Amino acid sequence: MTEPTRELEAGEANDANVEDVEEGKKKKGARLTAEMMEDPKVLAALQSKLGVRVGSSSGYIESLPACVKRRIKALKKLHVECAKVEAQFYMKVYALECM
Numbered sequence: 653m654t655e656p657t658r659e660l661e662a663g664e665a666n667d668a669n670v671e672d673v674e675e676g677k678k679k680k681g682a683r684l685t686a687e688m689m690e691d692p693k694v695l696a697a698l699q700s701k702l703g704v705r706v707g708s709s710s711g712y713i714e715s716l717p718a719c720v721k722r723r724i725k726a727l728k729k730l731h732v733e734c735a736k737v738e739a740q741f742y743m744k745v746y747a748l749e750c751m
Contacts, residue, residue, distance in 0.1 A: 688694045
């Protein structure tokens with residue numbers, strides 16, 4: 653009867669070791685990422701690669717149904733109107749503050 657408990661204890665210790673190794677890998681990966689983000693050459697390469705993708709379509713919106721596309725377009729128009737109203741508000745606030 654004592655043998656299964658010994659195996660269980662050994663298994664628990666093994667699980668703890670696995671968790672320690674996984675945490676170590678995560679910390680090492682985070683440290684490596686932080687070091688890479690400080691390297692100007694890496695940042696320049698990343699920026700150039702991402703710069704190519706700016707403005708290009710991912711194809712996600714085009715794959716949506718027409719009714720969803722119409723809703724997106726309506727929301728965009730609504731957002732523009734909201735921005736215009738907000739701009740007018742701040743202009744009036746500025747005018748009141750200058751008096």
